[in-house]
Amino acid sequence: MDARRTALITGASSGIGAAFARRLAAGGYDVVLVARRAERLAALAGELHERHAIQAQVLAADLAAAAGVAQAEAAIAGMETLDLLVNAAGFGTSGRFARADLARQLEMIQLHVVAAVRLCRAALPGMVARGRGAIINVASVIAFVPTPGNVTYAGTKGFLVAFSETLQAELAGSGVRIQALCPGFTYSEFHDTAEYQRFNRKRIPGALWMTADDVAAGSLRALGRGGVTYVPGLANRVLVALGRRRLFQPLMRRVLVQKRRK
Numbered sequence: 001m002d003a004r005r006t007a008l009i010t011g012a013s014s015g016i017g018a019a020f021a022r023r024l025a026a027g028g029y030d031v032v033l034v035a036r037r038a039e040r041l042a043a044l045a046g047e048l049h050e051r052h053a054i055q056a057q058v059l060a061a062d063l064a065a066a067a068g069v070a071q072a073e074a075a076i077a078g079m080e081t082l083d084l085l086v087n088a089a090g091f092g093t094s095g096r097f098a099r100a101d102l103a104r105q106l107e108m109i110q111l112h113v114v115a116a117v118r119l120c121r122a123a124l125p126g127m128v129a130r131g132r133g134a135i136i137n138v139a140s141v142i143a144f145v146p147t148p149g150n151v152t153y154a155g156t157k158g159f160l161v162a163f164s165e166t167l168q169a170e171l172a173g174s175g176v177r178i179q180a181l182c183p184g185f186t187y188s189e190f191h192d193t194a195e196y197q198r199f200n201r202k203r204i205p206g207a208l209w210m211t212a213d214d215v216a217a218g219s220l221r222a223l224g225r226g227g228v229t230y231v232p233g234l235a236n237r238v239l240v241a242l243g244r245r246r247l248f249q250p251l252m253r254r255v256l257v258q259k260r261r262k
Ligand SMILES: NC(=O)c1ccc[n+]([C@@H]2O[C@H](COP(=O)([O-])OP(=O)(O)OC[C@H]3O[C@@H](n4cnc5c(N)ncnc54)[C@H](OP(=O)(O)O)[C@@H]3O)[C@@H](O)[C@H]2O)c1
Pocket: 010, 011, 012, 013, 014, 015, 016, 017, 034, 035, 036, 037, 038, 040, 061, 062, 063, 064, 065, 087, 088, 089, 090, 091, 092, 111, 138, 139, 140, 141, 182, 183, 184, 185, 186, 187, 188, 189, 190, 191, 212
């Protein structure tokens, strides 16, 4: 049997996806890095190949577009050694759903839901046949804490949690593990977009922030322990426990939601 293991990571050009790529390459995985910014991916692939003597491939694709997902599916179909799929590509928007740009919300559903489902479907037959492998779907604590301004985002992340939990139930005994990774506030480029222009990181309590590397490291450790939904960080676990209770939801909103100043 081929001893090589490959991980395909979407959203690998920055943040949590890039942190997974670095951790996995350091652990001896060959990596396939997927996102839109080809130069970023090429630079990371070069760094990982140099540093860890692993194979690092790049796939520049827009996963919110059907053709881009098809490219990633084709890459997966040709992989004999795919041991881990990390669906990390994602973005957020801010503002009330009733006034939101619908096209952007649908793009989010394409990326978070449709692309993730299609890549899981592409990866699983090979993993099941080999009796091994894992998929990490990057969701969010927002799946459990209703916060205004995040309606479609929370919906897509809630989908990923339910999808992952049920998929794992179906795959019991197959040797394939599924994780719904639910980070809280994470230092990355997520809040650097035009949509988060008015977002001020400093107004979120420091204890709620984690580094992308800590999120990736915790996720990979948790994968070995079983359990599907994984919330990294004690503060985030408290947030989720309180966020599920209606009594605490006004408090959660005060901590998490930043009013848009017009
Ligand atoms: N940061 C947080 O506070 C936080 C909290 C909870 C959950 N998350 C989730 O964590 C995941 C990673 O986010 P992050 O924090 O690492 O943010 P990030 O630094 O902005 O990274 C997002 C990644 O997704 C890729 N991406 C975005 N749109 C894409 C598209 N259409 N096609 C392909 N790739 C696309 C980006 O690459 P390109 O621009 O090069 O395409 C980038 O690599 C997301 O699913 C996010 O929802 C983040």
